[in-house]
Amino acid sequence: MKKTIRITAFFMAVILFMYTAVPVCEAIVSPVHGLWNEQERHASGDTAYAVVQDTFGESDISSIPPVYEEGVILLYTYEQLCAVGSGQPVTDGDAVELGSGNPLTDDMGNTILYRLDASYRIAQDIELPKGETWILPAGFTGTIMPKTAPENAAVYNVEKQAIYLYHPYQLAVIAQDDAAQQPVLADDWNSAYFGIGNLIYPDGEDGTFLTYSPEHRYIVSADFCSDTAEPMANTAVQNQSSDQWGRDFAGQVIKEINGETYILIGNAQQMRAIGSDDPVYTAVYQAVLKGRWQVDTDENGNPIMLYGGDADLTQAQNGHKDYTFGIDGIENADGGLFETVGRCGVNQQTGEIDPKMDIEDSGQTYSMDANYIIFRNIDLNGENWTPLTFSGTMIGATSQNGEPLWDDTSITATGRPVISNITVKQTTPLEVNKYIGIGFFSTISNQMNINNVGVSAGQVMVSNLELSNVSVQTLTSSTEDTQTILNALTSGLGWIVGGALDLLLPILTFGNVQLSLKDTLSELLNARADNPTRFATGAFAGRIEGDVVVENCVVTNAKVQNVNNYTGGFVGYSTGVTEYDGLSDTLKLTVNVLSSLLNAIPGLGLGDLVTVLLNNVLPVDKLIPTGYYNPVLRNCHVVDLNQDGTVIGGENTDYAGGFVGAQVGTRTVSCSVSCAQTYNVQAISYAGGFAGIARDAEIKGLLSEVGIELLRVTQPQSLLLDCQVSAPQVTVTGGDYLGGFVGALTNSYAINDTITGSVSVKGAESCIGGFAGIATVGWISNLGKNETTDASLLSTVKGLLTRLLSTDPSKAQMLLSLVGIQPSAVMGCQVNSADTGFMVVVSGNSYVGGFIGKGDGAYLTESSQQYLNELPLWKWRLETSTGVQFSACFP
Structure with a gap:
């Protein structure tokens, strides 16, 4: 399942870029002599700076569309886009060639200028020149409003093989150095849903997904609007990033540091699960199938949480409600009539809700040899604790004042x-x-x-x-009697790795001694039962x-x-x-045999095995x-x-x-x-x-x-x-x-x-x-x-x-x-x-x-x-x- 929400750092960069960047084109550029329709543009092979629905001749003045009406400057060309905020006069010929006509005046006789605080409208779809970008100029306080607000729109036009731009967030993305790595999502047309939706696969899902690469065609839509809403995806990730326990985001339960993966432990239920080999569950959200799986939202536009994640079971921790630990605590998805809904997990590297991530796909289990970070104080409430057999890494690290628990290479928190x-x-x-x-x-x-x-x-x-x-x-x-334990183990063979091992066939052979899997298991149990420690x-x-x-x-x-x-x-x-x-060469133990023994007896040590070998007359020169x-x-x-x-x-x-x-x-x-x-x-x-x-x-x-x-x-x-x-x-x-x-x-x-x-x-x-x-x-x-x-x-x-x-x-x-x-x-x-x-x-x-x-x-x-x-x-x-x-x- 592929990710469908951009990461926090990316959204922060978008917002920051919008308010600090300068225009990327000059206010006046080389004129385009006439506006070509799309058919002519493709036929000529030359670059055209506008895409128009109707054609008109340069000699027919009456056919030149209006550039100003009802207090709004109308934009037809890429040169006009670049003139926004420049302060130069608006002329009646700007729709054909910037600056080619007579300056226009308003009802008070004042010259109309491309001011930073003026009102604009994109009069028709405008294609950006190949390799060029455009953003609103620094200090822009005016508006660019569509004639009517669309209820739905397409971000990608398959026939034209072009990406449509509807708001400044998209403009900021295509101007970034890493634009080629930023995915285009189906709901990007709406600034409120920017960063939410399905990936777009122009050549089908077997191909690559669409990104805001500079290699693509870009068309500024006639429905472009400069007013933007706070993106829901950005809001969700920002909330996640402010984790008081020092994690990358609230709900995080897995972290990779310098090539090592750690499970984050924040409560008694997780502590008791260590050694169980049960799956680790991230936070779980509801997904809905609308052509493709996407994150489902409630009436307020918030993602629907079904589980806070293993480390965040309480309402105070997950911001939603108290949950029971593990699979039994994950709520069922509940959709409307004729809706197909499901449950999805959270990407543990980015904190993104991934509508295509199966909840069982965290990739981690609570094994006795995993790596763990204990990041909260944990109260076991005096309930009887089963001693923990452990062969992994367990590090305590708490955030004292909200500082991060780690950097890129190591755990840094010392609490x-x-x-x-x-x-x-x-x-x-x-x-x-x-x-x-x-x-x-x-x-x-x-x-x-x-x-x-x-x-x-x-x-x-x-x-x-x-x-x-x-x-x-x-x-x-x-x-406990070892024969009783042995009978219980051999009556259920879930601990056997490989599935084809015979309990009675020899697995250890040295000299005249042959031990079957069952014999070896029995000997190991007896050795542990006789261990004086x-x-x-x-x-x-x-x-x-x-x-x-x-x-x-x-x-x-x-x-x-x-x-x-x-x-x-x-x-x-x-x-x-x-x-x-x-010793492996001497004993000729297969990986499956040894793995099976370790499954049957967690914490089995080399000392146990050596005891069995010596008790069965292993020649000392083999040791x-x-x-x-x-x-x-x-x-x-x-x-x-x-x-x-x-x-x-x-x-x-x-x-x-x-x-x-x-x-x-x-x-x-x-x-x-x-x-x-x-x-x-x-x-x-x-x-x-x-x-x-x-x-x-x-x-x-x-x-x-x-x-x-x-x-x-x-x-x-x-x-x-x-x-x-x-x-x-x-x-x-x-x-x-x-x-x-x-x-x-x-x-x-x-x-x-x-x-x-x-x-x-x-x-x-x-x-x-x-x-x-x-x-x-x-x-x-x-x-x-x-x-x-x-x-x-x-x-x-x-x-x-x-x-x-x-x-x-x-x-x-x-x-x-x-x-x-x-x-x-x-x-x-x-x-x-x-x-x-x-x-x-x-x-x-x-x-x-x-x-x-x-x-x-x-x-x-x-x-x-x-x-x-x-x-x-x-x-x-x-x-x-x-x-x-x-x-x-x-x-």
């Missing part, structure tokens, strides 16, 4: 939208095919690349959001995994409660993922790591956490922290927890005022000596940089590995982190510290050694490591870092600055310290560049395309 009154209460068994992780977001993770399974499909970003008045409670430890709980997100950046986000006044492991004020569990380039994706949490804050006294974590659970329960291979930079009152963290093992544990990742697969060089900048350590805890008192209690800031560090780094406030850390067992319970070597080489598998690098590279230690020590050091045989570092950190008056109380059974309970070869230093350069993260400070830019994590 942070507030999503408030969020309630998440998980009491029923977890359905792992729908989501794992509990919070506003369940899991934020990158998608697998369907063309290259082991590689990220692209970085995921969530930025500049505030969540306020948040309650997240995970009160169940039950998981499936109940991870946080106010912002339950889980963050892989190629993800979360930045400039705030959680205020939150309550987080979880009867399971992995609880954090911001996020319960954050982990990176290993990249395995070339070649080539990189590591570290999540980044930057400038994110938790303000007033569990201020009702509810404990973060619990006496029967592990991994609890004021900000994050457990972070694995994650970069946490310039983040904080600040509370007006005391908050309490508790765990059997691994609890801290900021983080329960910050540890390195376990990389699975097989490395060669060449592979070590490829992984030179792949660092699986966790980082806590410039992070803060501030509260009157932070209380941490439990069994072992407890710290005022972090319970445990394994091959990971705490740099320039601080606690401000009294600290009480009390444990029944060992490794209790005012700042950290323990700072030790890599997870699988010490605290997590019971989790070591045959596929862990620590198990697969022993021979290679032995050889490198004697032949290439530098590569051996890289490999030691990768497998976790590397100490942790605490640099530039402090618990309370001097003279604060706060107390630090630490107690436990063994390995108890005011700052660190136990350190295994740990670096405990100032954060000078000299000491930082000893750490792999700084030593090999390079940028890598397979992960985040390391430089973004450093001061």
Whole structure:
């Protein structure tokens, strides 16, 4: 469907042009000796400056028509048009040749002049010379009025192949530099409807539509009128352009910025639709078929709105009425007797109502991997929220004072939208095919690349959001039976891509192992059901995994409660993922198969697939790591956490922290927890005022000596940089590995982190510290050694490591870092600055310290560049395309 209303900028240009332009022709031009009729003009091939209905001879004075009657100057020729406003005298021969006769006088004997304030009438149709234009002169205050006002008129004459001009708006258009791009519309003859109507196709709809190109013939109609009405199309678009929320026009729901398309989110209904894959609907208007589809109007000439658009459901937002969200809220078209009416959408680039645009043709759906801009504050009203699995881009941007949200290349507005009154209460068994992780977001993770399974499909970003008045409670430890889920999925095959896949035919084959689509689906469901982090709980997100950046986000006044492991004020569990380039070639998974699996289990991660492969005895030499994706949490804050006294974590659970329960291979930079009152963290093992544990990742697969060089900048350590805890008192209690800031560090780094406030850390067992319970070597080489598998690098590279230690020590050091045989570092950190008056109380059974309970070869230093350069993260400070830019994590 083709557009039928010109854009706002175009109409503004037309109006501006009319009042600032100067005449484009001189007042006196070369005379035309006689007026030819149209037949003679075509026969001669010469240019004629007039089109007349009757011919008259130059020698027959009586046949020369009058030039002035009843106070009105009559215009017959192009030269006369150019003389309007010139001030030169009107002569009785001007109809034949300008200035050729005797000057005319009025009843008072005054010479009649072509004045700016005179009254004129086009006496006959006048053709403009080829390539010439004409507009009313600057300062024109007179009138050009037709003898009778037409009720209808044709803009284009097929027989003459000419465009007729009826008012100054058309004159202004043909004088513009971009006239060749401006369409001629069927209703352009009427200034009130200028810019509304159907496109004109001189050669049929298979050809191109007609434009105001200088290549066309133009005829100033005898019905020309200088008085103009405000164009309805211009009025509608101007109203749309004054959007108080910073969009291009009111009702806008889609925006393309620098090649990326964003869906604009302005209400709770849209937020709840994310991940549903439902269509995005623009504003909807009524269209009527009158030869061709055109915008229908009411008795006042206004377009008939049937739906305000997904982002503008209320009367205050759309200016019409309140609507229900989505397809059910779009009203039916209602025409008169014998009228054919329909529903049409709005062009999201121009804001034009497009009578040929199907309402389903926005081109966007509310998918979990789409790009979104949250441009208004959103109140969820305390209604239970289903945690959102997300793999796209979500950016908060509000207009503070009506300024635009964006420019041509980027989002420029910095206002942070507030999503408030969020309630998440998980009491029923977890359905792992729908989501794992509990919070506003369940899991934020990158998608697998369907063309290259082991590689990220692209970085995921969530930025500049505030969540306020948040309650997240995970009160169940039950998981829905995976066989029940599998039966439900396989009974309806709408998730299968391609339509011809057989559930029972092998899709994964390696060695003697063959897995069908149904087998693979079952194995994946079981892997998720057995995932120890499936109940991870946080106010912002339950889980963050892989190629993800979360930045400039705030959680205020939150309550987080979880009867399971992995609880954090911001996020319960954050982990990176290993990249395995070339895995698609090994597995020979087709795009349709992988797409089907992703449809069946939204948020399916590479880790799930690797677990299935290893459980089914995938030869470890087929799993070649080539990189590591570290999540980044930057400038994110938790303000007033569990201020009702509810404990973060619990006496029967592990991994609890004021900000994050457990972070694995994650970069946490310039983040904080600040509370007006005391908050309490508790765990059997691994609890801290900021983080329960910050540890390195376990990389699975097989490395060669060449592979070590490829992984030179792949660092699986966790980082806590410039992070803060501030509260009157932070209380941490439990069994072992407890710290005022972090319970445990394994091959990971705490740099320039601080606690401000009294600290009480009390444990029944060992490794209790005012700042950290323990700072030790890599997870699988010490605290997590019971989790070591045959596929862990620590198990697969022993021979290679032995050889490198004697032949290439530098590569051996890289490999030691990768497998976790590397100490942790605490640099530039402090618990309370001097003279604060706060107390630090630490107690436990063994390995108890005011700052660190136990350190295994740990670096405990100032954060000078000299000491930082000893750490792999700084030593090999390079940028890598397979992960985040390391430089973004450093001061």
